[in-house]
Amino acid sequence: MDQAVVHDNSLIIGSIPSIGQYGISKEITNFIKDTGVEIKIITEPSGKLENLLHSNQCDFAFIREVKDRKYFKRIPYAKDQMMAVLPKNHHLANLRKISISQLEKEFFLLEPKGSRPYNLCVNLCKSSGFLPNVVYTDRQIENIVDLVADGMGISLLMSKLVPRESSRIVAIPVEPTVSTSISLCYMSDENLTDLKRKFIAYIKNR
CATH class of the missing domain: 3.40.190.10 (Periplasmic binding protein-like II)
Known part of the structure; x- marks a missing residue:
């Protein structure tokens, strides 16, 4: 050492x-x-x-x-809990909880490839029987949220990372519940x- x-x-x-x-x-x-x-x-x-x-x-x-x-x-x-982050007009936006399997056909916007948040999201999707179609990765959470709001896809983010002031997105808890510390x-x-x-x-x- x-x-x-x-x-x-x-x-x-x-x-x-x-x-x-x-x-x-x-x-x-x-x-x-x-x-x-x-x-x-x-x-x-x-x-x-x-x-x-x-x-x-x-x-x-x-x-x-x-x-x-x-x-x-x-x-x-x-501690924090994972949320599905969707555009306000998404067809799942009115749900109280979202099963990961419901997101199988979505385009995913995630944190950088190889990071722990990225691996957590990918492994969660794999455990639900599918490999996520990741079309964008970025370290800057605000860029991910902006692109979600513009309709490019959806994201999986920890609750405290989702900006509360945005009226163009919704954040919904995922099932199974995923927490990190x-x-x-x-x-x-x-x-x-x-x-x-x-x-x-x-x-x-x-």
Whole structure:
């Protein structure tokens, strides 16, 4: 393992890109105001964040659906539920819940290929007996939502990522219910500084 860089009065914190939707940015800025410490923020997909932790390029990371649990200590931070995101005039838009099998003939607009959200959606469709026809992928959720609203296709997104102010789309819970969790992670074998302990306590007591 690479030699960790010692930060006396600073932290490097990684996060999934949806840093605002889950209130992560607010928690970090509040911690800065309370302590006066310097914090650098890195946003990357969950898999990249795990690699950054392993190579000591960040002190903590907010990760969705942690894979490498053997090496990380995890503090539960948030949970979220998958929604089917449809144009307002879609023929399924008035349903209270949507079965994944009802979406078999749709064009799918998803997060980047190979990402954990993408793989989750594809595997969910496969478990319902079909391979989704993915016609567009993008890291920028607003681009996906705009294209859904314009009628290019539908998406599967976590509830907190769907903009509430849009009147051109609807977001409907899917069946079977799919939930994901976000955790604050750090290396399990790390000798924690007082500052790191303070940040852990801050997140635990938020």
